[in-house]
Amino acid sequence: MFRWLLLLMCISLLCDELMAQQAIPPESEEVRSQILDSSLSNSKRLATIIEFIKTHRRSDPDTSLEYADLGFELLKITADPSLESQLVGYMTKIYLERGELNRAESLIKHGLSAADRANSPQGLAINLFNQALLYQLDNKLVLALDSYNELKRAYIATKDISGLAAAHNNMGIIYQNLGNLEDALSHFQQALPYYTESGSKVHEANTIMNIGELLYLIGDVKQAEQNYQQGLSLITRDSAPLSFLEGHLRLAILYGDQQALSLASEHLSLATSVAKEYDLIASLLSINYEEIKLLSKQGDADKAYAVLLNVEELLRDDVQPELALGAFYFRALVAVEQKRWSDAERYIDALFENHVYDFRFFELQDALSLAFLIKRQLGKDAQANAIISEWFSRYRDHQKDNRDALIAQYAQLYKVNEAEREVEALTQQAIENENEKLRSQQQTRQVVFIFVVVSVVLSACLLLIWQRGKALKRENSLTNELITQKKRFFADISHELRTPLTVFKLKMQELEYNIADDPKRIYKLLNERIDSFNSLINDISLLAQNDKGEIELHFEHVNLREFFERRGDELSSLAAENGLNAIVDIRLTNADEGIIDAARVRQVLANLFSNACRYTHAPGKVRFKVKLSESRLYFRVEDSAPGLSIYEQRRVFDPLYRVDKSRSRKLGGSGLGLSICNDLIKAQNGTISIDNSELGGVMLSVVLPRNGGNT
Known part of the structure; x- marks a missing residue:
């Protein structure tokens, strides 16, 4: 919801810019003197008032409304429906930006009527855009689409390329929110050449990245990544900070989902720096939520908690309700990572009590899974099942309300104005044949309405x-x-x-x-x-x-420092046999103990050591690092062998996969080792991941529960 509103307001800013880009706003004092100069013609004074409102309504809305009232007084003396439609159109934008939708709706009807009387394409375009934006802000997306279709015809008539681009882009956003990705893609693709032709790099970049998001939703991750990067190449953080931030946040989400965690962290850091530089509180919250998810995947509960503290600080400011409510999910997620089950239950219950159905940063299924885990951990199995049943029932009701709202909007498109029908019936009352015609028309409309439903x-x-x-x-x-x-x-x-x-x-x-x-x-x-x-x-x-x-597991109490020091000695010997330099970094104390399957962990390490030494050319380096948190055990093996591509990294855990089969056979190995390591680690409720190493080769990282596989 936040991103949709953000893009919507950006589009509003764009269209205002396009309407005003041909004129350079005069100085305020000079404008004021022209407006108050009664020696000038009323038409000249009205044109000056309209120009002032168009260029100053955001910086000085109160003065703009004051001049608008003066403009209406002048229109009583000199009727000019063309200028009237423009005056009402730009005045309406003030109320739309203030969120006063009822007042804006009344003015839109006034502006469309004036534009129709004047047969003014410019006035019609301004007021139609306001109408479409009103429906969009009021979540009447079907009506908004109908308005944009009418608006496109007005832009085609005036050959307004920039306006056409904005209309297509807005329609793409609406279709995406309605779940119609095919039509959304079509409109974004139609908007793109118009933006390119108009030379608007910022909006061209936004549209390219919008297309990338659609591609990501349908599973074309590689093309989505290319679109995001192409869009970012057209802008800088200074020329378009909000678009720059959004692009890097999208890349971070993509890489996080693909387990390329270091890349995801880099893009989150870039997005964070922009949000802080321009004091974008809502954007910073969005970034923090993604960072918590990423750290949770990495099993770093301490850092996730530190980020959550930043979120709590930001929530003290006035932010969108959706962002504030969504925080309950991430509070619960961090509490689970820290084994604070009672706190986790309190937060997840608060999320459900506020009926948060849709949120950008987590799926409903994620929230239900988290709730089920928490309740089961606390021994509340019946309550866990009841929550899921009740929540799905509420969600179905929510979906039904959405469907009913869509049907009501379709009906409104074909609704007959009662007042007009009564007037028409009265004027034709004397002629029976006309009465029959009117009744026939009414029946036809009813059939059309039923047909639409x-x-x-x-x-x-x-x-x-x-x-x-x-x-x-x-x-x-x-x-x-x-x-x-x-x-x-x-x-x-x-x-x-x-x-x-x-x-x-x-x-x-x-x-x-x-x-x-x-x-x-x-x-x-x-x-x-x-x-x-x-x-x-x-x-x-x-x-x-x-x-x-x-797979049989045999957990036992182990002195972790002694166990891993022996493994380090084994690596040192193996490295020496291969002419390599072994770097062993065991960050454990004599008092550190854990419950692990020592034989299986030894088997995993033997395989990782063997691979690292086998593929690293002398004189190279192999590094073994171990550290411990309150609940988790972390160790990694790095080497200076030739690195792997992202595609190769994704496949190294497949059975029998080898980067270079002929080379692998020459050096030994069947291609099953890492697949087995993956199975052994997962069997202990741990994770194993691969990334590039700063030594030049690859880094294999393992995270295991400290207490014998219990999560």
């Missing part, structure tokens, strides 16, 4: 059927993809076994026919091959156990 209901039913069909098609696609992956897996396993078995058979034949040059070397090679087969079979068995949920 039925069409809306049928459209809704068809949409539900289409969505269900699409969901079934998606499920079928996923099933086929699973079968394909399974075939590919077995094919890769067969290849991994076939090649060494062929070598194994040849060497056995050399021994059988006594033609081996060095039997001892061959026996040693065969023994190594057998060990390799055993290792591969064990890896496949472990993957199969995980698929069936049968």
